[in-house]
Amino acid sequence: MTLSVLFVCLGNICRSPTAEVVFRDRVRAAGLEEHIVIDSAGTGDWHIGRAPDPRTQEAAASRGYDMSGLRARQVGVADFDKFDVLLAMDDANLADLQAMQPAGSNVVLKRFLDYAPQSGIREVPDPYYGGEDGFARVLNLVEEGAEGLLEALRERL
Numbered sequence: 160m161t162l163s164v165l166f167v168c169l170g171n172i173c174r175s176p177t178a179e180v181v182f183r184d185r186v187r188a189a190g191l192e193e194h195i196v197i198d199s200a201g202t203g204d205w206h207i208g209r210a211p212d213p214r215t216q217e218a219a220a221s222r223g224y225d226m227s228g229l230r231a232r233q234v235g236v237a238d239f240d241k242f243d244v245l246l247a248m249d250d251a252n253l254a255d256l257q258a259m260q261p262a263g264s265n266v267v268l269k270r271f272l273d274y275a276p277q278s279g280i281r282e283v284p285d286p287y288y289g290g291e292d293g294f295a296r297v298l299n300l301v302e303e304g305a306e307g308l309l310e311a312l313r314e315r316l
Contacts, residue, residue: 162312163196165238166271167256168248171201171231174283175248176211177297178271180224182305189309194316198242200234202255207231212287218294239264246271246308249282272300274307 166178179199186195210216211226219226238245239260244267247253253270260268272281283300286293 160316161194161196162244162315163242164198164244164246164308164312165234165242166197166199166246166248167202167234167252168199168283169201169252169285170203170206170287171199171233172206172209172212173215173285173287173294174297174301175199175201176226176229176231177215177219177224178246178248178283178301178305179229180219180226181298181301182308184224185305185309189313191309191313191316195312196242199229200232200238202234202252204233207233214286214291214294215297218291218298222298234259236261239266242266244269244312246274249285271304271308274305274311275300275303276307278303 166175168174176199179197183197186192209231211229216226245256247256247270256268270281283297286297
């Protein structure tokens, strides 16, 4: 059995690519890369084709994650058929995805941090306009969420 997960934020240059590389690392370490397909996208189209934000890449690299091969793309209606789970980084992204979701779609649509209830935080904050510490905070939250998500998906495999 294979499950597919799409992480979604606004521009696909900070939060969702961070979730993609962190979760890919966890899946690889668990030996499940043949069973879980992972991607990321943004609800907006401003950064299509661009690499993740340099500050995001720097924060990720400081913890051993390589984002160099990622390029931003926009989420589309076809993603609701292609993926089993769409995970929004915040409530605004979740609302955008809910508005796009085709009638009859069976995709699981949730906030990513629903898989990290122990964090007490519902949304991964957008670090784009904040200080450098925001990128490390995003990584901390994403690492917590990735652990919970992996456990939840293991149960479905």
